[in-house]
Amino acid sequence: MNRTPLALSTALLSGTVFGAGLAVARMVDPAKVKDFLDIAAITSGGWDPSLAFVMGGGAFVFFVGFRLHRLFRRPLAAPAFSHPDRARLDLPLIAGSVLFGIGWGAAGFCPGPAIANLALAPGGAVLFVGAMLAGSWLAGALRGISVSRPAIPSADTPRA
């Protein structure tokens, strides 16, 4: 159902605007990300609060953008809005976030900037992104075995 020309061109446009935003905000630079995460520099000098402004600016715009779904019965090029259906605060959420934070702090790469860097610093980004995809698929496969998935798809996300 995401195969219409409008849906496909919108996906490319969204990714492109996203990547441009990362570059304009310089979040593609691992050193700049680490300069934000380095909280010891708040007192000793040299701390860079930029990342908070990036997340604040993005969240502010999407605060409005997300609520546009109330104006539309359905998305312009899809049968329904895919609202996340999880609500529980569980161990995978916490443990996963801890692991993600360690990798993010060590490399200065989170998934978006890492993939964006395939065009800017391809040598390093290819290694990171390859390992990231392998880790994601590994964790997904392991969780698919340990947690039985609901047999009936959620009413929110009808399958084509």
Place this chain on the structure above:
Amino acid sequence: MDHFAPLTATLGGALIGLAATILWVVNGRLAGVSTIAGNSLPLRRGDTLWRLLFLAGLPLGAWLGVVFGPRLFSEIPASLPAVGLGPIGLVSAGLLVGIGTRLANGCTSGHGICGLPRFSPRSFVAVGTFMASAAVTVFIMRHVL
């Protein structure tokens, strides 16, 4: 505050929020990069191509931003970013990011840019947790080791 760039940081963030808005209103999808990438395999008819196009847009847009950004704003450095980590470090960190974001169902974009303004309790917990864990990691790597 050596390199603090509030104008372009806010503008870049707003572009990311705009990208998320476009994908939500037209495709009904949240712009969470780790989930879009992680679910691109296994291939599913009708559910893979839009993911690959979104992901292909990221380096394309970043390249445009690096080429044209510095001409528009003097705050943006014209240099290419440097990866300050060796191959073993990059692969280890990538594995941690991949496993972690899959377990947590989201990263800085899905939980941060998209989850916080939805007032998702899971996203508030995730963002607080990965920010703290990343800050501790940077502290150890820069000031302890």
